[in-house]
Every structure is written in structure tokens, then in C-alpha cells.
Amino acid sequence: MMGRVPIEPHWLAGLPAFAHDDPRVVRASINLLTAAWFSRPAGSLALDPVALARHSHLTAEEVLRYQAILTAGWTVKGDRMTFAPMAAVAERIAGAYHHAIRQLEDSLTVAMQAPDLFGDSLIADDLSPSVTQPAQVTTAATNGTGFSFGSPSPSGFRRATAKRSLPEGAGLSVELSAYLTNTGFAPDQFDDIWSRFEDFARGRGLKAADWAAQFRTWVRNGISYSQLVPKLGTDNPAQRPAAQIALRRSGEAAEHTSIESLRRVREVMSRFGPTTV
Numbered sequence: 001m002m003g004r005v006p007i008e009p010h011w012l013a014g015l016p017a018f019a020h021d022d023p024r025v026v027r028a029s030i031n032l033l034t035a036a037w038f039s040r041p042a043g044s045l046a047l048d049p050v051a052l053a054r055h056s057h058l059t060a061e062e063v064l065r066y067q068a069i070l071t072a073g074w075t076v077k078g079d080r081m082t083f084a085p086m087a088a089v090a091e092r093i094a095g096a097y098h099h100a101i102r103q104l105e106d107s108l109t110v111a112m113q114a115p116d117l118f119g120d121s122l123i124a125d126d127l128s129p130s131v132t133q134p135a136q137v138t139t140a141a142t143n144g145t146g147f148s149f150g151s152p153s154p155s156g157f158r159r160a161t162a163k164r165s166l167p168e169g170a171g172l173s174v175e176l177s178a179y180l181t182n183t184g185f186a187p188d189q190f191d192d193i194w195s196r197f198e199d200f201a202r203g204r205g206l207k208a209a210d211w212a213a214q215f216r217t218w219v220r221n222g223i224s225y226s227q228l229v230p231k232l233g234t235d236n237p238a239q240r241p242a243a244q245i246a247l248r249r250s251g252e253a254a255e256h257t258s259i260e261s262l263r264r265v266r267e268v269m270s271r272f273g274p275t276t277v
Helices: 009-013 023-037 049-056 060-071 084-096 098-113 174-183 187-203 211-224 237-270
Strands: 044-046 075-077 080-082
Touching: 009 023, 023 044, 023 049, 023 060, 023 084, 044 049, 049 060, 084 098, 174 187, 174 211, 187 211
Parallel strands: none
Antiparallel strands: 044 080, 075 080
């Protein structure tokens, strides 16, 4: 019914199982109350040894052995047992917030049926359909990978914002291939760039709401730190600045390394006589 389980201290004090000598029985009494809150109707449980064993984390034999003390303080009616104080709290909440609870239930139902249209930020990971993919991942008809990254659909519906791991079989979309081209990379660099990005994302267990944006950010950072170097020789002037900056930084780093190596050689030679280098 709600995420927080309303277990009051005086409820536990009134349960004989909570005062039992066996700590497993004590924990079982708390586990039963927790399970009852998420049951329907709230505050009740099926009076079945197998079900009670699953809820209490005891064995079925232990449930039968301690059934009298575990059910003490509960109202047994037919095939269900009800903890009256908890049921009363649930009824008060349902009466005061019936409309809001019903609206939330309807919203969750719709979101689970069509998370790609209405967003799935309210759906827990273990409740999300296993086939659901991030909104930015679209089926690829030509690259043979099954997935590619592109822009969200221009639909007027709000897209899902939940962060997801990089989908299996993901690859470059036409849009991101064009982005690499405009940044100064040659087509023969694309496979290596994607492979390095995939290793980076999976190796760190990254999750992202928009993997296309994550890829563009990674490429920009790679260029800034000279880890990715676009090839020159392009006829598009817009491609040249990023490539030239990357190559210039790479050259500066190499020059600095050479100067530093020469300085160290001179220091060593000076210990043995006049500097001849």
C-alpha cells in the first residue's frame, strides 16, 4: 500500500511472539507485520503454513510448531488472519487519500504498459518490462547490431528519464556517425572509437538516461585530453579546429617529454665530467 511500514512500538509490545526467547521467532513476528502491510487487504495474511513460512522466513515445520504464538494478537477469521491496529491505519489512509492512491495506481499501470511513451521513473527496476530499452535507443535496420543511438522521437509525450546500463548490441547511429565525421574523425576510426567507448562504459558500470549525449561528452573529453585524435586532411573547415587542437596538444606533450628526457641525460652526464651533450 505504501513504502513505509507503520509498525508502532506498542504493537510489538503486545505480541507474545515479540517477547519469545528464540530471536528467530521475534524476527518472524516483525516479518509477518511487514508482509501484512503489503498484502490485500492491508493488515491481513492468508492463514496458510506455506505462505506464513515464506513471510516469516521460518520453515513450514517451525510455523506449525509456533503457530499459536505467531498468531496470538491477530484476529483469525476463515482462511485469513488480520492484525486489527494495522488494518485500521490502512482504512484511515485509504479513506483520506483514496483518490490520490487510485490515481497513482492508474499512473503506474499505464507506465508499466508503455514506459517508452509515458516514462518509467516511477517503476522499480525489478518491475520494469525486461524488453524495455532507454528512449534514446532505437532499433537499427541497417547496422546489424539490433540497437543504435539517436535522438529521442519528436513525439509530444514525455520520455523516460530512468538511467540504464548500456544495452547489449548497441552501436553507432547515423546521427552519431555524422557527429564523428563533423568532429574530424575518419570512417576507419569509428569502430575503434566505439569499441573504446563500450569498454569504458561497461568497465565502469556506467548508467545514463541519454547514451547518445553520454557518447558525445566522452568524445569531447577524449579530444581535450588527447586520448582521441581526429585525422586531418578534411575539406570541411568546421572539422579542422578540434582536430588541430588535439594534434597540437599531442605534439606539445611529446615535445615536453623529449625536453625532460634530455634534461635528465645531462644531469647524469654532469656527474661524470664536463657536459658533452
